Amino acid sequence: MSVTIHGTAKSRAVRNIWMAEELGLAYAHDPVDFRDGGSMKPDYLALNDMGQVPAMSDEGVVLTESLAINLYLAKKHGGPLGPRDLIEDALMTKWTLFAATQVEGPGIVCLQHALMLPEDKRDAKLLDETIAKSARAFKHLDRALEKGGGWLVGGRFTAADINVAMCVFYFRGRPDVVASYPHVATWWADVTGRPAYKKAMALRGD
Ligand SMILES: N[C@@H](CCC(=O)N[C@@H](CS)C(=O)NCC(=O)O)C(=O)O
Structure with missing residues (x-):
């Protein structure tokens, strides 16, 4: 092993x-x-x-x-999960950096203020502002998924989808966010329906 x-x-x-x-x-x-x-x-x-x-x-x-x-x-x-050529490699890097720089930060604020903090410590105004600011990134993601036939790179499920989904995961306390973007919503249902995702999540015990 x-x-x-x-x-x-x-x-x-x-x-x-x-x-x-x-x-x-x-x-x-x-x-x-x-x-x-x-x-x-x-x-x-x-x-x-x-x-x-x-x-x-x-x-x-x-x-x-x-x-x-x-x-x-x-x-x-990798096989199909990894890049087939330099362009796919660049796109997987792009989506990974997009996840880390555009989605993860606001996602963590959303997680804290929608779900994790004790209710009296949650800041509803900050939460609303953060969700509003994240619209720009979610619109970009939505348009890319529409153009890509439901996937981010190569018309198939790849590492790019895992890396972006794992940052979108932080918005789980506000399912209305994902639901507001039709292509993101369909993609989210597809990625979270995968047996490997379910197995990983089962290990969290939540
Ligand atoms: N950018 C790092 C972040 C790692 C990270 O912050 N891990 C958290 C748990 S999810 C941690 O170890 N926190 C404890 C600490 O920062 O002391 C990554 O994606 O691996």
Whole structure:
């Protein structure tokens, strides 16, 4: 067994578990937890000196950054999940950076203020403003999915869909956001209906 995904499924490691399940990899899962200080222990700091999960180890290669790990796994094992040529590679990079820079930040604000914070700490105005600001990114995503026949790259399900979906996941406390964009809504139903997604989510226990 070469690939080990370090990080509880209740973290961004779930992104990599989903990818590993899609690829049918015989991977090991080391559920290091940042919530109990596990990611600050010396053994884990040797993998990621930032003390954040996930990390991936694969035959001596250690990689951090969940979205980069997914691109690595897709390229190494990919078949249809990975890029077929330089242009697809560039597009998968583009969508991964779009996810990280345009979707994840507002998504985390949405997660906190719609779902995670105690109700008396939630800021409804900030939540509304954040959702309004995210419209620009969601419209871009919606148009791309329409043009792409329901997928982001190559007219098929790829690493780009996983990486973007895992950032759209943060809007789950406000399902009306995804529902407002018809092509995003259809795509979201497609990606979250996949057996590998369901298996990864089941590991979270929520
Ligand atoms: N950009 C990193 C973020 C990693 C990250 O922030 N992980 C969280 C869990 S999802 C963590 O370890 N938090 C604990 C901390 O920051 O100390 C990635 O995508 O892998």
